[in-house]
Amino acid sequence: MNSDLKTNIEEKERAVLVGIYGDTTDKNLAEEHLAELELLTDTAGGVTVEKILQPRNSPDVSTYIGKGKLQEVRQKIKAASADLVIFDDDLSPTQVRNIERTTKVKVLDRSGLILDIFASRAKTAAAKTQVELAQLQYLLPRLTRFWTHLSRQKGGVGTKGGIGTKGPGETQIETDRRLIGRRIAILKEKLQKLDQQRKVQRQGRSDSLRVALVGYTNAGKSSLMNAITETSVLAEDRLFATLDSTVRRFPVGHEDVLLSDTVGFIRKLPHNLVESFKSTLDEIREADLLLHVVDVSSPMKKEYIHTVYETLKELGADDKPEILVFNKVDLVDSPEELAAIRKEYPGSVLVSATRGIGLEEITSEIKKKVERNYIYRKIVVPIYHYHIVSYLHEVAEVKKQTYDDASVHLAVRIHEKYSGKLNELLQNSNVSAVTAMDTNGE
Template identity: 50%
Template sequence: MLEKKDIDLEKAVLIGVVTKDQDEEKSKEYLDELEFLTFTAGGEVKKRFTQKMEMPNPKTYIGTGKMEDVRKYIEENDIGTAIFDDELSASQERNISKILECKVLDRTNLILDIFAQRAQTSYAGTQVELAQCEYLLPRLRGMWTHLERRKGGIGMRGPGETEIETDRRIVRDRITLLKNKIKTIDKQMSVQRGNRGQMVRVALVGYTNVGKSTLMNTISKSEVFAENKLFATLDTTVRKVVIQNLPFLLSDTVGFIRKLPTQLVDSFKSTLDEVREADLLLHVVDISHPNFEEHIESVNKILGEIGSSDKPTIMVFNKIDAYQAKPFDDTDLIAERTEEHYSLAEWKKTWMNRVGADNALFISALNNKNLEDFKKRIYDEVRDIHVTRFPYNNFLYPDYNYEAMGEEE
């Protein structure tokens, strides 16, 4: 007997390619992620289709033969949605829709849909709507196919183009309005950040679904929404945290992802100001994910794009309790892994500890493993920044003992 949640899931197929720049293994990883995105959006993947080719077909993304296989499967299994792993051009989307006769989405459109579902505040909603409008603008023509006339000539010129131009003008006006609205909110948020005073700012950054919000809840004793789905957090959450009598601000930011749509990076730049203005970054990594190395690279790339790659950063390898063994080699942990083998000393001997020049922490935010070391390390870093920023405190109170003050409380 099907549960209600199963009945409500939208049936979908995934389509990807294997090229010289994206081998079979990487294509599978991307489709795994795309399937998780589909699940997060409320869909159920029934089948995957991949094709080896030099580069995606400029007209239909995949070849005609493979497209026919997809069309037959969709028709025979009553599939409502076809999702492509890369961003489709307006003409590709239009051509594919005519062949498959079902809803056609690409990775960008899917991520935008998830963001639209997850936006809880007016600000996040405005940012998402701006990204959607910018994505929609060059694709409006395909939405007016029902008004096209197949033959030209006198009396056969339909209103399609007029309607398209009208809609383009409406969307452009909406984009201008949304940009102005975001500018206004940005000014307000800038004032809010200024009103926080000179407290040290620490920002949690990382790939989506690595446990940033769970860590935020554990450290700040707050109730930030956390869920085992992608992009559970869109709005930046800032909390005041006190460790051993030393206060600082901790920010939980939107998660990053591979192939992050340009529109989202642009519209969420103001949200990422929390990262730009942070004094210390905590780069949280899900060490249990088989491709966490690529996640690190993706996050570092986006940090570079927003001008934050040179900030002091601590690598925080989370979910050590869920880590699964890889084939043994001389740089990894011991070959046979059981719970008692996961000692911190062993973690520190791995190459992961050298990723940040021995600047790494290994924790489990969910199970509170090694959080005392985590807090101690954050405290030391924040204290150093605080003392550097306020040297007069050190001068006036040379015997001030932060640790002792914390113990007294």
């Protein structure tokens, strides 16, 4: 259901949040996780009226928190006049069913909440298609009569169905599994075509160095892109403000660099969402360099860094060279804290995108990374092999070119990705090349 269909803001849905802690997660960390879940709930258009943490080493297979604790949750839901209960983890269809039967309210897990936010943020046709596919794949095993009955009872902010029902909408949720499966097949086909289109677009700009901004949601990636490229990409202080990738060109030294801004990561990002956004996230997979943006003012920054690395691993992009960029330094009052960050993360850059602090250092670090990918060579090309000279002018920076009676003498700076083709041309033509050359071309 499209949230644009409803313009009047209705009463926010009241949510009870539930999490567990134990051997793998201590209580303080679990409280931070519930605080993030509260922010997600607010982003989705709800208001948190109660937060419940249970000490438990592993979830109960039937009810996640056990029957006794579930009865306690039911009482708190009733006392707080809550409309839904949200769990800070993924629930199985069986758990959802059992919890709904006991609590008599709508049940959402973390993935369902994140998918709902993505649905409300999706503006372009591509983003809407990707989110709808992820939601349908998520909803398919969770279809219950109780869910569809409740989905019509109360509206959330800006949408009829309330939290957890944005995106495909009631008509899709109430359709049988066979029809939903058919819809999933259609969406996959659409995304395959989209993937091919984006591949063609990326191939068209393959000669430029490609840098991708990655980071936890709301780290300030879009603000940093605006500051570096002096453009005006939408940048808001809210979760998942960016869903579609945006690419901007900016100069670094003698090179044009393509900088892409992509969707932010979050702890326990739903796998279906990662798969659906494959074509968008390919900007990361095919980048030459990652700018990993971290909110330095957050007490959770180390966990955020870990989450980003885990997501990059899932994407197959964990081997990319990166520059750690600690953003929002203007929100940190302690110079000692910033000094400790520099010491713990050598080679990192401390910036404030909104204040313009440290931007030159980012450009300098990108330039260093750029230079590592270039080879400087002296080449002597016989006049009758002038196609090699033409190739060098096409793909390399010719720093010096002189002639004698039989040859062209060149000093070039060439990206390593073209060195294989160049070596093949030189070998086939019996042309000599000397790699020893300083960066001035002498």
